[in-house]
Amino acid sequence: MRLLVLGVLATAFAAQAVGALLPHVPLLLAGTVGSLAAEGVLHRWQRGMVSLFAKSHVDVAVRHVLRDLLLVVGLLRLGEQHREGVYAPLVAGLLVFYALHWAIQAVSVLVRRTRTPPVLTRNIDVSALRPTPAPPVLLRRPGHRLAAFGLPATAGLLATAATDAPGYGAAGLALSLTAALAGLGALLVRLLPGRRPAGEQEVLAWFEAWLARYRPTVGLYFSGGASSAYQANMWLEPLARLEERPVIVLRERHMVQRIAATDIPVVCLPKVSTLMRLEHSTLRVLLHPSNSGKTSQVLRIPTIKHAFVNHGESDKLSSCNPYAKAYDEVWVAGPAARERYALAEVGVEDKDVVEVGRPQLDAVRPYAGPPAPGGFTTVLYAPTWEGWDGNPGNTSVVEAGENLVRALLADPGVRLLYKPHPLTGSVDPRARAADLRVRELVRAANRRRSGPRPDASAATCLARRTAELDRLTAAGFRSAADQLERMLRQPAPEPGRAGAVRRATAAWEEAYWASLPAWEHQVVTDARPPLYACFNRTDLLISDVSSVISDFLASGKPYAVVNTGGLAEDGFRKSFPTVAAATVLTPDAAGVPGLLDAVRHPERDEWAGERAALALRLLGPVEPTSLERFAGAVRDLCATAGAHRARMAERLAAEHPLPGPRRRPAPRAATAAPEQRDHA
Structure with a gap:
């Protein structure tokens, strides 16, 4: 064509x-x-x-x-x-x-x-900047x-x-x-003085005034491409549940609309000169879910403490990136990650490693027993992407994906959920081609299957739940809106919206799964349902060495890891501790029938006891909860930042005393009180 x-x-x-x-x-x-x-x-x-x-x-x-x-x-x-x-x-x-x-x-x-303002926002009232609807799109496209x-x-x-x-x-x-x-x-x-939006200096003055009014104490800093938004989105819920006043700091304009629905104020500061205005704000701590070239720019702000929280932990070298030593602290899930940094010898000192668990995993339901006799065994195949280094052990899609899927589809009692990594094929075209072939295998298997389908009421319920969730989370602006108009259409959310979104999301997920035939295989690539929702519907995970394994351990369910790196099984387990409680599958998928048998008959599952011990090692203790440990780490680092600011202020005052009679320094408790109020 x-x-x-x-x-x-x-x-x-x-x-x-x-x-x-x-x-x-x-x-x-x-x-x-x-x-x-x-x-x-x-x-x-x-x-x-x-x-x-x-x-x-x-x-x-x-x-x-x-x-x-x-x-x-x-x-x-x-x-x-x-x-x-x-x-x-x-x-x-x-x-x-x-x-x-x-x-x-x-x-x-x-x-x-x-x-084109120097600051973009979401969830903030910007009416003082006089934003107006965008000109017709036809006038903007030559x-x-x-x-x-x-x-x-x-x-x-x-x-x-x-x-x-x-x-x-x-x-x-x-x-x-x-x-x-x-x-x-x-x-x-639109160029007339009375019709123009606020100019650059007026916007910057407004931004500084907003910082002074809102007084943020902890922020999430993110810079990256469009496909990497999930790395920031996974931290939105834990950040929103903190007692501190959170803010999300972005660097790319396109990322403002890719951050998922949240009540947290979002600011995008594309220029370094604008970013540096955070130095004199009340912001104490910035959390970093990923490394990027622009991270070094914000690390120059001396009044802010920085913690690397990552977007998941695995045994890959990327989880021990030497860049991590640039942060004040490195927050990890459990003892295994602490040991990983020590063994990697990348310059991260043990005193700077803080175990906070994985607060996102509250959404993962615990193991409730094997699949019911006569029912379907739901298997989630969630391979990771190929990575940058060309290592064949990164992803199983290229060498083993089709074999695994064929072996699973050959079992009439299996229902497959295939959820590839969003970046699959972005580096290696072979991974993209293999991913497409796997999808076609799933579609072909569905054409050969038949069975009862949910009645029309299920689809109606899903449509209603989707409309409700979209109403709560959609931006509410027309497709022709530009950045300034989007700021206008996304003011501060109404009180209680966050709870309404959580309830609507849970209702949507239930309606989504109820609308699908229980026997039908699925290829899951959209933002909904998320990975953790797939965890809750599956009896078995098959994946690669990645953070997916660590997160899945919170469920206590069986899992398998595909060995495509050419290592012997003993060497594979020693090289990658996350594999310690897994069934190891070879690229030919010969072990799939035995794996399915162990899932359906827990008495044959030789790794059940190992999984609990490994979960403790990878994710940390169940009590206190991950969210409590995460919140405690935030409070402690905020206090450290406050103490640092106080020392720097005292040193500056000593080096440059104000004219007039000398005053007696205030007691330590008195000077610390405002700092405590900042993040209470």
Whole structure:
């Protein structure tokens, strides 16, 4: 289909060029109409090719200019043969239209700059910044604007070429000029002093005032690509349940809308100069779920303590990144991670490692026994991605994915949930190809299966729950909204929304699973249901060496790890402690039948006792809870930051005493009181 559209478009332009140069009116008409038709197909059914053309610098604006240019050449050539000078005014009118187009583009750039604030927010009232709805999207996209506004002119010139009647061209140009003038006027109005949003300095002053009013004490700092948003999202709930005043600090503008629904204030500070304004705020602690190039920028703020909390723990080297030594503390789940850092010798001192558990795992339900006799055994296959280093042991998808899925699908009592990592195939195309083949195996297995389906009421219930959850979590702005309009549409949430979202999410998950046939295999790739919801529906996990294993241990259920790195089983278990209580599967999936048998008959499960001990080692004790340990670590680091600030203030006062009579220093307790109030 793509090659056909490309061929039609190229042929149409070639025919239009030949028709213009000869001149040959029928060929000119056919070429112009053909190119317009191909444009319609491109924008309706081949959006990928539109992007490809844009990357090749042959976007819609270039194609429209070329189409009009060939029409003008044709008209001038016709004028030479029939009526010289008749078509010259039409050409002049077309030039005026293009001048207006570029004027609109220049003004739209100015408008966009006034609507690009140095700080983006969510969940904060920004009415003081005078934000307004965005201009129509057509005025912000030069190519689409030129095609839409210029279509009447193109049609008029085409009719003139066909009928030799200049009136058609004049009428079309009049319509295009009117549309262009209206668009230019609509944009110019937005540049008037009373219609402009707040300027950069006004926004920065507002931001500092907001910091002074809100007085945040702990924040989540995140920088990354669009596909990595899950790394921050997993920490939203634990952060929201702290007694401190939390804030989320982002660096990329596109990430503001990728943070999941939360009541926590969100601020995006793209520039380093804006980020540095946090130094004089009440912010004490920043939590870092990932490393990025921009992390080094915020680490320069001396008044803030930094803790690396990671986005999951595994036995991979990435869980002991040497970058971790740049943080004040490294927070891990349990003793195993502490030992891992000590063995890795990457510069992280043991005194800086704090065990806080995994507070996200409160959502994981404990083991409730084997699958019911005669029912389906639900197996979750959740491989990780291929990583950056090309190690074949990173992911099982490439070498073992199809074998594992075939072995599981061969058992009529198995229901498979396949949930690949969001980054699968982002580095190695073989992983992407294998992932697609696995998905096709699942779809083919479903076509061979049959059974009862939930009645219509289940689908109705899911639709109702989805609408309720969307109402609570959706941003509520139109698709054409720009960043400033989104800030306007996302003010501070109403009290109690967080609890309503939790209840709506739980109700949605129940409705989702109830709407699916109990026998049907599933490929789970959407944000809903999340991984932990899949944990709660499964009897067995098959995964790779990754944080998924550590998290799944909270359930106490059986799990298996695929060994695709070429190690002997003993060496595999010694190299990766998270495998200590797992069934190890080889790439040929020969051990799958025995594994399923042990899941269905717990008395044959030789690893049941080992799993409890490993969970304690990886995740820490059950009491106090992970959330309590996490909150305690936050309080302690906030206190450390407060004490550091107090010492620095005393030192500064001693080095630069204020003029006037010397005052006796206040007692330590008195100076510490405001610090305690800051994070109470």
